[in-house]
Amino acid sequence: MSTLIYCWQCGHLNPGNAVHCASCGALLVRPPGLADGAGPRPQARPVGTTRRTLGKIVKVASTIVWLVVGLVSMILDLWMLSYEWGLQGVIGGLILGPVTFIAVPLYVFFNRGAWVLLAFSYGGALLGALLMGLASALAPEE
Numbered sequence: 001m002s003t004l005i006y007c008w009q010c011g012h013l014n015p016g017n018a019v020h021c022a023s024c025g026a027l028l029v030r031p032p033g034l035a036d037g038a039g040p041r042p043q044a045r046p047v048g049t050t051r052r053t054l055g056k057i058v059k060v061a062s063t064i065v066w067l068v069v070g071l072v073s074m075i076l077d078l079w080m081l082s083y084e085w086g087l088q089g090v091i092g093g094l095i096l097g098p099v100t101f102i103a104v105p106l107y108v109f110f111n112r113g114a115w116v117l118l119a120f121s122y123g124g125a126l127l128g129a130l131l132m133g134l135a136s137a138l139a140p141e142e
C-alpha cells in the first residue's frame, strides 16, 4: 500500500512501479531516495490547498471586520462630534478623516468616561489586524 505514487500533474494515484500517469500520461517523478516508493508519501499535489483556502476566508473576514467597525465607528464618531460641537464638529471630523477615528474614541473615553466606543473602535481595528496577520500566515502572498 505504501508503493502508491501521486501524479504531480493531475493528482491521480498510480501504482508505485508506474512510469507514466495512468490518468494523464505525465512522467511520474519520485523524490530522490524514494525510488522504491517506500517511506513517506511523495508530495506531488500542491501543498497546503486547504490552508490557502482558509487563509483567503480569514482575509475576507478581516476585511469585513474592518469595514463594519470602520463604518460604525465613523457614524458613532460623527454622531459624537455633532453632539459636542454640532455641524461644525461633523465637518471638522470629516476633514480630519483618519485622525477622527483615533482621536474621538479617546476624547469620549477621557472626557465622558465611556469606554464602549474606544473598545469597539480600537478592539475592532486590532481584531482586523490580527485576522489579517493570521491570513498572511496561512496563505502568504505569491
Ligand SMILES: [Zn+2]
Residues within 6 Å of the ligand: 007, 008, 009, 010, 011, 012, 021, 022, 023, 024, 025, 026
Ligand atoms: Zn496524471
